[in-house]
Amino acid sequence: MSSADDTAAPDIVIFGAAGDLSCRKLLPALYMAHMHSRLEPGTRILAIGRQAWSRQQYLDFIDARSPAFIEPAAMDASVWGAFLARLDYIGLDVSDAGAYAALAQRQLSQGLRVFYLATAPSLFARICEHLGSAGLIHEGSRVVLEKPLGTDLASAQAINTAVARHFREDQIYRIDHYLGKETVQNLMVLRFGNAIFEPLWRAPFIKSVQITVAETVGVGSRAGFYDGAGALRDMVQNHLLQLLCIVAMEPPVSLEADDVRDEKLKVMRSLRKMDLAAIGRDTVRGQYGAGVAEGQSVQSYLQEEGVPAGSRTETFVALRAHIDNARWANVPFFLRTGKRMAKRHSQIVIEFSEQPFSIFGSSPHHRPNRLIISLQPEESIHLGMMVKEPGSGMKLHPVELGLDLQSSSDKRRAEAYERLLIDVMKGRLTHFMRRDELEAAWRWVEPILRGWQALEEKPRPYAAGSWGPAASSALMAREGLSWFEES
DSSP, X not given: OBOOXXXXXXXXEEETTTSHHIIIIIHHHHHHHHHTTOSOTTOEEEEEESSOOOHHHHHHHHHHHGGXXXXXXXXXXXXXXXXXXXXXXXXXXXXXXXXXXXXXXXOOOXXXXXXXXXXXXXXXXXXXXXXXXXXXXXXXXXEEEOSOOOSSXXXXXXXXXXXXXXXXXXXXXXXXXXXXXXXXXXXXXXXHSOTTTGGGSSTTTEEEEEEEEXXXXXXXXXXXXXXXXXXXXXXXXXXXXXXXXXXXXXXXSSXXXXXXXXXXXXXXXXXXXXXXXXXXXXXXXXXXXXXXETTEEEOOGGGSTTOOTTOOOOSEEEEEEEBOSTTTTTOEEEEEEESSBSSOEEEEEEEEOOOSSOTTOOOTTOOOOEEEEEEESXXXXXXXXXXXXXXXXXXXXXXXXXXXXXXXXXXXXOOHHHHHHHHHHHTOOTTXXXXXXXXXXXXXXXXXXXXXXXXXXXXXXXXXXXXXXHHHHHHHHTTTOOOGGGO
């Protein structure tokens, strides 16, 4: 691996540059970084696609699509034009080793080279092999891998091993955009920067934890990919387990990447494995049917274009997990995600235990103390408390102390992909998954996938625009709990 010149301007090479991810997320994020002078002068963006386009044809393609995914207030014609000037395009078949000569001819930077693989994971190994054979990987190279990384433990290990033949672990950035969200990163500060929370952040003071990532959209144009994945692989194995780790981890000794990731790995390894009885009892699979979502009548999953007849792929998962360590003994973690649900939101709900004895007696208005951390669409933190109702007597009344994180500072809040792309450029690995962390997640998820096959149960139907199958509410009710929006 050749050395790098730290003074040379960087190159960002995007494989899959005409795909949905690039148009909707990557290029708008890089535009915002360009607009706010977060890209070094001279940084090139080399777009790689399979289409035999000229540079101008690619620019026309991007100009027609990406601006729709940029805030209107941020769109400036002159700035957009200057951003497009950074872009070049190379049409090549990523599976053809000989085609990489066209990329080599562009004389890539002798400084930082970022290879962003916004392609199907099945192509990751091949792309890295051909980059290595063409002599395009050097000391200053980094590779970004999009999720999902594999479909099970064996495929994830195979991809990791293949990539590791050409890149060191400290050059590999396994991206999960949830880790780039401001509120997710703020969880570390909330937990470890405030003395009021840390002493209570454990059993027996916490009764339960809920983590929900709900979408109102259906499978859309992703049916080809999604039907082979399902909600457990697409969302739980990465996004929800990463959120669980940040909520449950012990304080790291520092904010260095490996110190943080060491603690997340301990959580993954402490997750109680599920046997077949636990899978049947503590997991709920669902699949959306026809209904009304966001005021529009929508069809069922089985009617979506590209979905095979009789598909048993789940579009909804709810499950109860346990972390077998001293901090979280007997505290249930409820994870839930689904498409075509009643509302788009991502939130974490920490429900605190009740007082062992109340001098106020029972009250129909009583609510447990809850810390509600909203990740999207709004970013906020609310603490539910009981206060005295105005008037005579000592009747209790629930209120919320609220912090709107979006209005708490006048500083610009970068979107997740922009923040993570800058982290890649700066060499900051803290908010990216390490190999052992990713594989530990698959070790926990894979028995659930096998258990579902053994049980041969169809996913439970739920109406589009609802909160999922009734069985997910029953999952909570068995412990005298309810999902936050139902309480």
